[in-house]
Amino acid sequence: xxxxxxxxxxxxxxxxxxxxxxxxxxxxxxxxxxxxxxxxxxxxxxxxxxxxxxxxxxxxxxxxxxxxxxxxxxxxxxxxxxxxxxxxxxxxxxxxxxxxxxxxxxxxxxxxxxxxxxxxxxxxxxxxxxxxxxxxxxxxxxxxxxxxxxxxxxxxxxxxxxxxxxxxxxxxxxxxxxxxxxxxxxxxxxxxxxxxxxxxxxxxxxxxxxxxxxxxxxxxxxxxxxxxxxxxxxxxxxxxxxxxxxxxxxxxxxxxxxxxxxxxxxxxxxxxxxxxxxxxxxxxxxxxxxxxxxxxxxxxxxxxxxxxxxxxxxxxxxxxxxxxxxxxxxxxxxxxxxxxx
Numbered sequence: 001x002x003x004x005x006x007x008x009x010x011x012x013x014x015x016x017x018x019x020x021x022x023x024x025x026x027x028x029x030x031x032x033x034x035x036x037x038x039x040x041x042x043x044x045x046x047x048x049x050x051x052x053x054x055x056x057x058x059x060x061x062x063x064x065x066x067x068x069x070x071x072x073x074x075x076x077x078x079x080x081x082x083x084x085x086x087x088x089x090x091x092x093x094x095x096x097x098x099x100x101x102x103x104x105x106x107x108x109x110x111x112x113x114x115x116x117x118x119x120x121x122x123x124x125x126x127x128x129x130x131x132x133x134x135x136x137x138x139x140x141x142x143x144x145x146x147x148x149x150x151x152x153x154x155x156x157x158x159x160x161x162x163x164x165x166x167x168x169x170x171x172x173x174x175x176x177x178x179x180x181x182x183x184x185x186x187x188x189x190x191x192x193x194x195x196x197x198x199x200x201x202x203x204x205x206x207x208x209x210x211x212x213x214x215x216x217x218x219x220x221x222x223x224x225x226x227x228x229x230x231x232x233x234x235x236x237x238x239x240x241x242x243x244x245x246x247x248x249x250x251x252x253x254x255x256x257x258x259x260x261x262x263x264x265x266x267x268x269x270x271x272x273x274x275x276x277x278x279x280x281x282x283x284x285x286x287x288x289x290x291x292x293x294x295x296x297x298x299x300x301x302x303x304x305x306x307x308x309x310x311x312x313x314x315x316x317x318x319x320x321x322x323x324x325x326x327x328x329x330x331x332x333x334x335x336x337x338x339x340x341x
Contacts, residue, residue: 016332016333016334016335017129017333017334017335018334018335018337019131019132019133019324019325019326019334019335019337020036020039020132020133021132021133021135021337022035022036022132022133022134022135023134023135024134024135024136024137024145025136025137029074029077029080029081029150029151029152030077030080030081030084032132032134032149032150033081033084033085033149033150034084035149036132036149037149038130039130039131039132039148039149040084040085040148040149040150041085042126042129042130043093043124043126043127043130043148043149043150043151044085044087044089044090044093044150045126046124046125046126046127047089047092047093047096047124048087048089049125050123050124050125051089051092056088056089056092057088059092059095060088060089060090060091060092061091063091063092063094063095064078064079064091066095067091067095069194070194070195070225072196072200073200074094074152074153074200074203077152078090078091078094078152081094081150081152085150090150093150093151094150094151094152094153095197097169097197097198097199097226100120100121100122100168100169100260100261100273100274100275100277100308101118101119101120101121101166101167101168101169101259101260101261101274102118102119102121102168102258102259102260102280102281102283102284102304103116103117103118103119103166103168103231103242103258103259103260103284104116104117104118104231104256104257104258104259104284104285104288105231105232105233105240105241105242105255105256105257106240106255106256106257106288106289107237107240107255107256108316108318108319109289109290109293110293110294111319112318112319113235113236113316113317113318113319114233114234114235114236114237114239114240114255114316114317114318115233115292115314115315115316116158116164116165116166116231116232116233116313116314116315116316117284117288117291117292117299117313117314118156118166118231118311118312118313118314118315119300119304119305119309119311119312119313119327120155120156120166120309120310120311120313121274121275121306121308121309121310122308122310123308124310125328126328127148127310127311127326128309128310128311128326128327128328128333128334129326129328129333129334130148130149130326131146131147131148131310131311131324131326131334132146132147132148132149133145133146133147133322133324133337134147136206136207138206138207138208139207139208140159140162140206140207140208140209140210141159141161141162141210142159142160143157143158143159143160143162143206144157144158144159144160144322145157145206146158146311146313146324151199152200152203153197153199153200153202153203154199154202154203154205154206155167155199155202156311156313157202157206158315158317158322159206159317160317160320161235161317161318161320162209162210162211162212162215162234162235162317163209163211163212163215163232163233163234163235163239163317164232164233164315164316164317165202165205165206165215165219165230165231165232165233166230166231166313167198167199167202167228167229167230167231168228168229168230168231168259168260168261169228169229169261169273170227170228170229170244170261170262170263170268170270170273171261171262171263171268171270171272171273172270172273193225193226193247194225195222195223195224195225195247196222196223196224196225197224197225197226198224198225198226198228198230198245201218201219201222201224202219202230204218204222205218205219211234212232212233212234212235212236212239213234215232215234216232216241216243216252219232219243219245220243220245220250220252221250223247224245224247225247226247227245227246227247227268228245229242229243229244229245229259229261230242230243230245231243231257231259233255233315233316233317234317234318235317235318236318238254238255239255240254240255240256240257241253241254241255241257242257242258242259242264244263244264244265244266246266246268249266251265251266253265256288256289258281258284258285258288259281260274260277260278260280260281260284261273261274261277261280262277262278262281264281274306274308275303275306275307275308276303276306279303280303280304280306283301283303283304284299284304287299292314292323295314295321295323295336295338297312297314297323297325297332297336300312300325300327305327305330306330307329307330309327309330310326310327310328311324311325311326311327312324312325312327320339321339322337322338322339323336323337323338324336324337325337
């Protein structure tokens with residue numbers, strides 16, 4: 001796959017590195033890793049540091065076995081990435097679902113269309129410095145994937161003229177008084193599932209859905225292997241929602257709607273993830289209509305901003321506006337990426 005670097009976003013922060021904007025053709029997951037080896041290797045190194053060599057090796061083997069048993073449609077890409085890396089860990093990192101997030105879907109206060117606001121928190125150091133924007137050609141149309149080289153799924157993306165969407169993680173199901181025992185039970189339950197991981201479902205949505213309604217239906221009805229929250233906005237007034245998903249149950253909250261990492265419409269015992277989920281939710285909900293005016297990230301402040309914040313995004317698929325900034329140590333780690341729509 002021929003990968004060419006596209007024009008960089010215009011940075012507003014002097015001295016901070018630009019976020020690469022890479023042309024990925026009709027996806028080109030391995031090509032992105034080859035085009036941005038520094039970012040690819042840095043994310044792998046961060047994963048090895050976070051999980052440890054033993055856990056990385058064991059988790060990687062289990063992850064690949066699960067993907068192979070389920071005939072995952074992206075296993076061949078992940079296998080190719082592992083060959084490129086030459087070290088263990090690519091399969092595990094592609095199955096990692098340990099991030100927390102704050103997001104909202106609401107009308108754009110500066111004009112037409114709907115707007116997605118989104119932060120992503122993940123304890124892996126360096127993700128904020130090494131984020132890229134990948135321009136993807138897909139059967140349903142092009143889209144901009146805010147991602148990292150070596151990641152085969154989609155966690156945050158915008159398709160100009162179609163929709164923008166992001167994934168948040170629900171609480172970990174609580175079965176016992178032990179967090180570690182609950183983690184093990186949930187992993188056993190996941191092992192028995194054969195549906196797609198949420199990040200692979202979201203990639204399929206961007207690849208194949210041409211409208212907001214198609215995306216909403218697919219994210220609400222397609223089987224998934226674990227619970228997930230999806231925040232989705234379209235191009236027309238009222239096209240926005242938060243979708244709370246269990247494996248077999250769904251509740252849709254229409255725009256304006258906010259999402260963090262706790263259930264709002266469902267009642268499910270769980271262990272809340274991340275830093276102050278309810279506080280982040282309240283801050284986003286209260287400031288949503290005033291946040292991000294003139295492409296600023298002034299809304300990325302405590303408690304939305306915390307030590308694990310790695311990414312902030314503003315996306316309006318009606319106008320093609322996309323603003324992205326990487327974060328590390330509670331401070332900007334990249335210049336603001338502008339445009340790409």
